Amino acid sequence: MKDRKGMLLVLHSPFYQADGKLLMDDQAGNGLELWAEHFGSMIIAAPLMPEEVASQQRVSFWRDTATLKQPDRFEFVTLPWAYRLSAFLKTYAATRKRLAALIPRCDYLQFAFGGLIGDWAGIAALEAAKQGRAYAVHADRVEHQVVRQVSQQGNLKKRLVGRAMSSLMVPFERQIIQPSAVGLWHGQDCYEVYHPLCRNSYVIHDVHTKPEDSISVEALAAKIQSAPTDPVLKICYAGRIAAMKAPLDWVRAIAVARDAGVNVKAVWFGEGELIQEMKSLIAELNLQEQIELYGLERDRQKLLQRIRESHLMLFTHITPESPRCLIEALTSGTPIVGYHSRYVQELTEHQGGGVFVPVHDWQALGNQIIALDRDRGQ
Structure with a gap:
């Protein structure tokens, strides 16, 4: 296929656009350079953080994607910021169609899922399974447990919503993980929860510290x-x-x-x-x-x-x-x-x-x- 890439990587770590530049988290950029050493050219798809959200976010070290080593190895695809149900439903069909078109363009597929509403990596995994493609899943925390535990510190409404979301996440995660070819679980907590769902699981440490x-x-x-x-x-x-x-x-x-x-x-x-x-x-x-x-x-x-x-x-x-x-x-x-x-x-x-x-x-x-x-x- 023309313009075929080594790997499609769908992330929940967002892009941000400012002054005509496409930015991403500095650690995520370091990770992309390391993946590209082994998989060559890549398509990276991730949500685009709106300005009004970014202005409240002072927790990221933004890096211009143009400064990545050999930037011509990377093709970036921005996806909707859809963490509210209304936005997710409104953008779902078009975004899934877009992801469906990216999957045949790559030799390898990896999806770093982490949520439910607005989790495009999870949706990409469902689409890859539908197309009969082998894919890897990647997680650095047990998301349904995180949602439940964090919500318990809120008021009654937040606790009830957290429990409901957590309960819905469990079958969604199972639906993503069970058809996968490889499970990459960052840390033992992730591995212990998720490895029974995946026939080929590994504990990994996604480290950005260099020697x-x-x-x-x-x-x-x-x-x-x-x-x-x-x-x-x-x-x-x-x-x-x-x-x-x-x-x-x-x-x-x-x-x-x-x-x-x-x-x-x-x-x-x-x-x-x-x-x-x-x-x-x-x-x-x-x-x-x-x-x-x-x-x-x-x-x-x-x-x-x-x-x-x-x-x-x-x-x-x-x-x-x-x-x-x-x-x-x-x-x-x-x-x-x-x-x-x-x-x-x-x-x-x-x-x-x-x-x-x-x-x-x-x-x-x-x-x-x-x-x-x-x-x-x-």
Whole structure:
């Protein structure tokens, strides 16, 4: 077929258009370059984020798609932003037809599904199955569980909607996964839930940290030597200030440590919808001297350096996701301390580097900070 491509990749990570440029998340761009090394030319299809949504989103590092290595390898297809039922129904037929036309143009197909309404990757998978094509599915969190768990922190209406959406997602995910040829599950939590539905499943780690980003042997040795005597326990986290990260639990755990006499300095890199609630709790607990809400650090090397300088990365993830920041912490010589999951257990079960407590138990997490401060050698 004329103009046949190596792979069609349908993502939920969005495009954004500004000043005549087509932009995408910087990490997604890095991933595309890596996929293209093995699959050659690619068609990338993803939703186009509207300006009014983008203006409220200060959590992404946008990259001009024209700056990708060998940009002529990539063909970009923008899809409707349709996360409301009315928009999804209005655009469904035309978008599915468009996806149906892209599928025969590629040798390989991969769909990073993640939702229900507006999930064009899932719709592309249904269309590929209809055409009798083999395809891979890719997920970095158990979406139906994420929706249910996050909704439980809302009011009654949000809880009921979340339960309903979660229940509908389960058969939709099954319909996507069961016909697939390959399942790529980022982290053990995803694998354990989804691999029974797919005959050819793999745990993967979708890592954007390069070898040169890791802490040097010399810097690690110096860090080990100074850790036992440093008068301040330095804590960090990098990610969205969102419900699935439980930032208020993070604050409360630090308060437990502070109240026990730990000289702690903690910094959270990132922004999100719960930032005002987080600021209010910090003020209520009088933690302004202990906690810094840094905001976004757009210089990746500066962010990695701050992680390397920290004694530990404290995290309070309450949903089955696979945050890359924990891998970045480990490659920075910074132990990870937080809520238990199969993902973090798998990351540390062979080489160590982590201590975990039950999900939601911020009191136990604070006590763990105290214990580590008193035993810096650990």
